[in-house]
Amino acid sequence: MRLVLILLFGVSSVLAFEPPNSDKRRDAVGPLQALPPVLQRLLSDGGSFRPMEKPLAGDWLSTNKEPGQTFAQYVQSRPNKPGDNGRGTIYLQPIGSFPKDGVQLESVRKYLEAFYQPMRVEMLHSMDESQLLVTTRVNRGTDKLQMNCTELLNELEHLVPADAYIVMAVTMTDLYPSEEWNFVFGMARLKNRVGVFSLARYGADDPQLALERAVKVVAHETGHAFGMAHCIHFRCLMNGVNHLGEADKVPQTLCPVCLRKLHYATGFDPVKRYSEASGWWLKNGDESLASWYSKRVKSLTR
Template identity: 40%
Template structure:
């Protein structure tokens, strides 16, 4: 099996720095020129009419905002990844027999404002249509072979240990597997916490939603269940997106934007921009219209108003 990003071992281990007090490098942010944004989408003449429409009518997409001091692009110099660069990166695409996305719950879900696993699965299935998404039986936290430590708000799980343990658990028909948990994570002793960690080479990752529902690091305030769900599905599809070899987006406000803190997660939209959508289309081969319909149905049923508004408007423009 080829790695997700050939010859890119440097990013084989992707540490999600959000909120973890990572290095601040003060990279120089430069506004993307319209001509570069257009060429990042690439030549769309060969696309089927639905997909051509899905990457057109660009007024529906907000351009990437200039980063604030604490934002991702203020501290990470990212040149972006055009559709052409994505193709040339040799990113792996799903094949028959290796075409299932697995979600592995660690510990308990569905209590309080934590998202329901069935909701996470159906959103992921719509987003990466027509990939199969399966939720594996939950593993009790005691059965995860990883160190833990105690903090005033509760137990934290060692994310690097968890990743190593996950590598041996990847099902044979998996394209990728992400473990999800409501327990807080830490990557090493000196770090306070981390939102998640993934190994693109091994196609596994672990992500905590503990800080999205306000219980940990959120001042103890409970957030509305729609917001907790929205944050969780954003992060899950963003991280599965990386597994498809898609790098951070610098072109539009997009689900593939890097995020340095929760506020940035909240202003990034649920949807992929035209550049990233084209990459997912290459990998998954969906009908743009069917995918939009499924996502609209989910957003309407779960009260995700911004998402519903976006998908409704896109569907109206489909041929």
Template identity: 35%
Template sequence: MKRLSLVLILLFFISCKKETPKSPLDNLADLDVKLSVPNPGEWIAEHNESGQSFEEYTQIDPVTISEKRKVIYIQPIGNFTSEEKIIVDKTVEYVGKFFQLKTTVLPLIPEDAIPSDKKRMNSGVEQFDASYITHKLLPKKMPEDGIVVMAITAKDLYPSEDWNYVFGLASYQKRTGVSSFNRFLTDNDYTLCLNRITKTAVHEIGHMLTINHCKHAVCLMNGVNHLPESDTKPNALCSECLKKLSWNLKYDDKKRFSELISFLNSNHLEKDALLLQKQLEALD
């Protein structure tokens, strides 16, 4: 009888227990676009990655902000034309809106600060060693209140001698990364260049916040192997990666969407603005 009473009490508490409330961002799941079978040479076809669910992300103690560490720093490296400086400035603005964090530019690092043995010529193009920048150069530049430091350069990048190039590279442990728009400027189309560099910059900062490559849906956090593949990816996160970022940084989702939509529309990036508008409307 005593055992039966305990069972009944347990069942009573289980029945009264409230379910964990769904996130409003769960409403965006219907907008997710399923990943198609990859073509040969695309990222998923070449890399065996397991992906990362929202639940897995919350269990790994991801890099996050604190009262003393909550500023994103952008580190320009090398020379820039006047048009390229505008691209850098707009990227800084976009990063701040994307992560809803204060974003500050550090003093420029000149090209000659990169040692000669951390540069190479590849098919007539000078490249900087991205691994050196992320693991050696940038950690020394991290201010005390910095959550991450992201370098931006107009120079091409390579991560190791056996790689041809990379658009960007990030270190989870160092909270540093570098993005290049060397390969992003096509036919002097600075709008397209802006679209490409903003996607690359926030993708790499996403890695610094411990978000893995996404295999849930078509997403800004998908891995890409080349420019045509990158151009198929939206400047938007899927519902799973949105939940990760929102849970981590605790920002106002509607405010973030509204600011990003305004930025994209004012910079003639209407296609991605429309996608974010649909996500914003789905929140309600």
């Protein structure tokens, strides 16, 4: 069975999760001594990263048993490497229509370009939902239409361009992965170069919040498509979430374990990446995140 990781909403049983201690967090990042000083600083927890805490009732780690994934385990998993076989582009694939006053997909594209640099991020022509052989249903709680995203990803796998590292679909329609689920915010495959996220549940009342939620879910799902599993070591963008309240508490940023995985995959320039992320947030209405990134740039270049 294909391994699928999802941001989901659903409660099963209550589990006891013990947050990893500082030794385990350090082991998850792995030894840094052989790395250049700028990477050692990038991957050191100088007070910029919050350790994972015990989950509250209903939170992801209270209902899902997560083994976590250390940097060494990530490397052992042989994730797809950007650029291999000419596959160096992240594509955004809009499906269906988007309201003019909603989240601007061009802003999302630019965000991904800063977050996943030096990869190219390009927008594909929009597809109509009817072009995909995907089952739909009406959600009993919301009375709104939902698409089966497992089927959607199966369809998308046939449409991945030859130069695509991944194709990340985006839709305004709500998603569900199989009958027993209520909904998911998004879903991505670790190895099969496809993912999807929905903007259906982010509301139109607060455009800033809708944008912040949109870039969070697309960066999270894209992280899965880079082969990154859910993070259990720190408060981190790659944490699994069960509900919108928990999603809003997840940081927009990657912890040292996940940063090391991303650096292994893309070889990004740490100063350039943080500087451009800071610039994006400054332009897009979150000065505190812009300043978090600027402080990290200073700590890298001190």
